Structures are given as C-alpha cells and as structure tokens.
Amino acid sequence: MRVLIVEDNQDLAANLTDYLELKNCITDWAGNGRQALNLTEHATYDVIVLDIMMPVLNGLDVCRKLREQHRQTPILFLTARDTLDDKIEGFAVGGDDYLVKPFAMEELYLRLDALCKRRPRQQADCLQVADLIMDLTSQEVTRAGKPLKLNRSCLKLLQHLMQHSPEVVSREDLSQTLWGNDAPDQDVLRSHLYHLRTAIDKPFDTQLLHTVYGVGFRLSDTPPKS
The missing domain is CATH 1.10.10.10 (Winged helix-like DNA-binding domain superfamily/Winged helix DNA-binding domain)
Structure with missing residues (x-):
C-alpha cells in the first residue's frame, strides 16, 4: 500500500511514517497542500491521509481540487476538527473517511486498508x-x-x-x-x-x-x- 501523508506537523508525520512502514507501506510526505498536489501529479497512491488545517492550501481545498481533476484516490481526513459540521464538509468535498485526532495508529491503518480494498470505484465489471x-x-x-x-x-x-x-x-x-x-x-x-x-x-x-x-x-x- 502506497500512502501519501499530508500533514504540517513534522513530528506527527514522522510517527505516521514509522508506523505505516512497519506495516510494509510505502510512504511519501507533504508538509502543505501545494506540495501534496505536486506529488500527486508525479506519483500514484493507493490512499491519501490528509490534514485539514495546513498552510498554503488547506486539506479541504486539496481534496476538492483532486476530485475536480477526476482523481479517485481514496482520501482519509485526519484532523482535530471534530464537529459534525466539520465531518459533513469533509465528506461533501469528496473525502472517503474521517478520523479525529487524537487517534489510535492501529485504527488508522485498518481504515486505510479498508479504503484500499474498495478500489477501483468504477463499475466492478x-x-x-x-x-x-x-x-x-x-x-x-x-x-x-x-x-x-x-x-x-x-x-x-x-x-x-x-x-x-x-x-x-x-x-x-x-x-x-x-x-x-x-x-x-x-x-x-x-x-x-x-x-x-x-x-x-x-x-x-x-x-x-x-x-x-x-x-x-x-x-x-x-x-x-x-
């Protein structure tokens, strides 16, 4: 499973990278939304872990732009924004899952694995x-x-x-x-x-x-x- 981690907190991004690599995942990291879009132009990912509150370009805008480009990579929002309205907005722009910080690493991995198994989104046949x-x-x-x-x-x-x-x-x-x-x-x-x-x-x-x-x-x- 190849994962793009989009997170401006470098310590958290490092912890996510270490854990997912122990699970035999291949990871890339972007510290802001603009870097994330640049990476998706040049690499294929099975799933994207996307923070919302980031500099340069926030996670909601990143997700919206990816969907406008018809990119169907599953996206899991990983964020401290925890209200129902926040979650509704995340799904409305094209997110596939939503996990609130703080979180358990094992739960994150299980959700990512489940999202990958749902691909492709096109008709099965x-x-x-x-x-x-x-x-x-x-x-x-x-x-x-x-x-x-x-x-x-x-x-x-x-x-x-x-x-x-x-x-x-x-x-x-x-x-x-x-x-x-x-x-x-x-x-x-x-x-x-x-x-x-x-x-x-x-x-x-x-x-x-x-x-x-x-x-x-x-x-x-x-x-x-x-």
Whole structure:
C-alpha cells in the first residue's frame, strides 16, 4: 500500500511514517497542500491521509481540487476538527473517511486498508476512459466501438493504467504489475508499452496514453501539463 501523508506537523508525520512502514507501506510526505498536489501529479497512491488545517492550501481545498481533476484516490481526513459540521464538509468535498485526532495508529491503518480494498470505484465489471472501454469479465477492449486486439501483457498494463486514470503510473509500478520482483530488462516493458500505444492510439485522432518524461505514464484524454 502506497500512502501519501499530508500533514504540517513534522513530528506527527514522522510517527505516521514509522508506523505505516512497519506495516510494509510505502510512504511519501507533504508538509502543505501545494506540495501534496505536486506529488500527486508525479506519483500514484493507493490512499491519501490528509490534514485539514495546513498552510498554503488547506486539506479541504486539496481534496476538492483532486476530485475536480477526476482523481479517485481514496482520501482519509485526519484532523482535530471534530464537529459534525466539520465531518459533513469533509465528506461533501469528496473525502472517503474521517478520523479525529487524537487517534489510535492501529485504527488508522485498518481504515486505510479498508479504503484500499474498495478500489477501483468504477463499475466492478467495466473500466472506461474517454471512449476506451475494457470489460473485465471478458477482457474485451473497444475504443469508439471498435474491438482492439491486445496480448495478455498489454491487457494487464491497460487495466492498471485505467484503474489509476488520470494519475501518473511509474515505470516501476507497471513493471511490478507484469512481473512482480522478477522484472526483466526495461526494454521489454518499453516494447509492451509501444504495442499498447499502437493498439489504442494509432488508429484514432485523440491520444490517450501519455508519457510523463522521467516519471511514468498516464491514461487520459487530457494531455499532461508541460
């Protein structure tokens, strides 16, 4: 489980990092909302732990902006704001869970684990990005109603990219999806991505598979920011 911790209290952030890493989580830390948005542009997270009262950009605005960008990463608000109105506001902007400080670390982990198991948010039997559709039951893929032929590796890559769209997925993450810890040379992954791009983009006017240089790849009908 890869977790983004957005918390301006460095001591608390360090404690969260230490605990979650003991649970075999991979963690990144942002000390304010602007840093958090920058990190989500360049990495894929399974869940975000988000404080509300922060400098530069508060947690409610961060959540609102992520949802406006159609980013569906589960978000757990971790905050001292404890009134019912506070919780209602948190859920209203797109939060998935709400935990009040002080809290038990074990409860936090259990909630994060539960949020991750709910993904993807799209329909269980179908994924869609723009006019590209994947039927998870039959493994059939169409774009603009036209059937596409993909080998097993390309299907795995496409499913992973669609589940995280429009977020950026790193090369390492894609490699892990195909081969686990026994990844071959990077040229093999490059070849699979070439065949995937040829199948889903070459016959069509709008490009969906975008390279984010030095970071990874994203599937979206909106090109990445330059």
